[in-house]
Amino acid sequence: MPHSNTIHESLTAVFQVRRFPAEVSAGSGAAGRSRHPELAVLLWERALDPQKGTWSLPGGRLRDDEELDASARRQLAEKVDVRELAHLEQLSVFSDPDRVPAPRRIASAYLGLVPLTTEPELPPDTTWHPVSALPDMSFDHRTVVDHARTRLAAKLSYTNIAYALAPDTFTMSTLREIYCAALGYD
Known part of the structure; x- marks a missing residue:
């Protein structure tokens, strides 16, 4: 059944723990690399108005025959070629x-996690950005990223969600780095 003139879209804040060059990272160290891994979010650069040149979360319109979770996964696959999420x-x-x-657009936002050893092939207009140094973002997408990071940090205290950011096998020091990156402090 067709919907009214309100558009329903899905947006996904996809996080991964990564190391960034010193000029990009807020926590940089020697040799042009950050001392510690940082929480990163996947963003694509808008090529069209409105807000051309700003950075957006992957997402788009919900199809009339589609459930929200399926829409989020489809948008990630189509827009930024991310097909495997751990969470x-x-x-x-x-x-x-x-x-x-x-x-008018209503957005159902999602939190997605990719293990630190996964390296999806991204289109040229898509890249990982440290959450600690976000670029100029489209619309309310920075608010969505903030909500997603807050949810992730909260869930670290009562679930094993950190394993979704970890490789299949890992050391305790790697798990500590993941927690520090996701929380934003040691």
């Missing part, structure tokens, strides 16, 4: 009538 969960709904220019 995906619905985060929140963003429904402020002015969150994007007309027509």
Whole structure:
């Protein structure tokens, strides 16, 4: 059944723990690399208006015959070629009538996690950005990233969600680095 003129979209904040060059990273060290791994979010650069040149979370319209989880996974595969996630969960709904220019859009946001050893092949307009040094972001996407990081940090205290950011086998020091990166402090 067709919907009204309100567009429903899915957005996904995909996180991975990564090391960044010193000029990109907020926690940089010697030899042009950050001392510690950092939490990164996957963003693509908008090529069209509105807000051309800003960075966006992967996402797009929910199809009439599609469930939300399927939409989030489809958008990740189509827009940024990410097909394997260790974790995906619905985060929140963003429904402020002015969150994007007309027509009205309601976004169901997701939190996705990719293990640190996974290296998806990304299109040229897509890259990982340290959460500690986000670029100019589109619409309310920075708010979505903030909500996703807060959820991840909270879940670290009562679940084993950190394993979704870890490789299949890992040392305790690697797990500690993952926790520090996800929390943003030692």
